[in-house]
Amino acid sequence: MQDHQDGTADARTGAQAGPDYALSDLWYYAAPSRELVPGTLLPKTILGRDLVFGRAGDGQPFCLEDVCPHRGIPLRFGRLDGGEVECCYHGWRLGPDGCLKAIPSLTRDQTFDFSRINVTNFPCREAQGNIWVWIGKGKGPFTPDIDIPALPGGDDLGPIRIFDRQFFPCPMDQAVMGLMDPAHGPFVHASWWWRPKKSAYEKAKAFAPSEYGFTMCRHRPSANSRGYKLLGGAPETETVFRLPGIRIEEVQAGKNRVLGLTAVTPIGPNASEVNQIVYWNVPWLTPLTPLIKHYAVRFLGQDREIVTKQQFGLAHDPPMRLIDDADLPAKWYLRLKWEFARARADGRPFSNPVPEATLRWRT
Ligand code: FES
Ligand SMILES: [Fe+2]
Incomplete structure (x- = not known):
């Protein structure tokens, strides 16, 4: 990030300005558990790496580089047989660990050292209905030294009520900065059901550093957000952001709880996937699932449309002017990313660069 004389900061996130378009050595959101059907292979591209997911004989998810070590055909065209x-x-x-187990064309008297051949295995974890994959640098083997993002509520979260995935034709940074940007709400999301455009007023929100990111501390949501009022009682909300591009928003009103997970997964330098997952424990919300999903998809779709339009301008690599305080979460994201990349390169512990702060803006 480069500072301009007028006090703004440049956040061009191309090769000249960022460590990489996305960070390695972190957990990325892969898919909801239900997409990984036992006995089938699920191909995905994450961070430019072609991957294939499956379930081992014991049902545990695994992920391999999607290329046969023999003559290079993608493994996705093969099949899962007995967990191999x-x-x-x-x-x-190939086994779920990526090691070669058998070559059918070998005769009984031909010997072959199977241990010489394997494909890269990417560690996988499954929790709360989601599958996460650890994307390391190079060929591995990879040993994750960070836990998967913990969703508050643990196993009591219940099932996923809404899952929505949208393709954002932009670098991961633009998708993430768009999702954490407080100032776009009245312009991009103005609608009768969320908040009327004219209701903007000044707000102050307290932020604190948290694991690999920062938290907008627990507070009463804006009186001009109609969506929250439906929950009844006195709702409180807390929003956590963490690397690589994970946002967890919790709304609580008494026992009623709604939890939203938004996870940006980079496909390549200019292609990202945004996954939106919602849980709740409010029985009367469940019959409204189709309606809530309709609006959740529309809301994220508005974010997708705006960053899609932004790409036409970004193609000319213009300077960007990030201002205080409305763009500070975006600046923090870029600083977190830099610090993470540097700490990894230097082999030292990560030191969170985000300060405790109260940010003010008008929305
Ligand atoms: S290319 Fe896969 S077995 Fe030959
Ligand atoms: Fe948005």
């Missing part, structure tokens, strides 16, 4: 991946070309078999 069988390549569609000559039937080589």
Whole structure:
């Protein structure tokens, strides 16, 4: 990030300004558990790496580099057989750990050292209905030294009520900065059901550093947000952001709780996936699921449309002017990313660069 003389900061996130378009050595959101059907292979591209997901014999998810070590055909075209991946070309078999287990064409008297051949295995974790994958640098083996993002409520969260995934044709940074940007609300999301455009007023929100990110501390949501009022009681909300691009928003009113997870996963330098997952424990909300989903999809769709339009301007690599305080969360995100990349490169512990602060803006 580069500072301009007028006190703004430049946040161009191309190769010249950022460590990489996305960070390695972190957990990325892969898919909701239900998409990984036992006995089937699920291909995905994350951070430019072609991957294939499956479930081992014991049901545990696994993820391998999607290329056969024999003659390079993607493993996705093969099949899962007894928890092993069988390549569609000559039937080589790979275990969930990525190690070669069998070569069907070998005769009984031919010996072959299977331990010489393997494909990269990417560690996977499954929790609260979601599958996370650890994307390390290079070929591995990878040993995660960070926990997957914890959702408050643990196993009591219940099932996923809404899942929505949208393709954002932009670098991951633009998707993340768009999602944490407080100033776009009245312009991008103005609608009768969320908040009327004319109701903008000044707000002050307290922030504190938290694990690999920062938290907008627990507070009463704006009186001009109609969506929250439906929950009844005196709702309180807390929003946590953490690297690589995870936002967890919790709304609580007495026993009633709604939890939203938004996870940005980079596909490549200019392509991202935004996953939106919602849980709740409010029985009367459940019959309204189709309606809530309709609005959740529309809301995220408005974010997608605006960053899609932004790409036409960004193609000319203009300077960007990030101001205080409305753009501070975006600046913090970029600083977190830099610090994470540097700490990894230097082999030292991560030191959170976000200060405790109260930010003020008008929305
Ligand atoms: S290419 Fe996969 S077994 Fe030959
Ligand atoms: Fe938005």
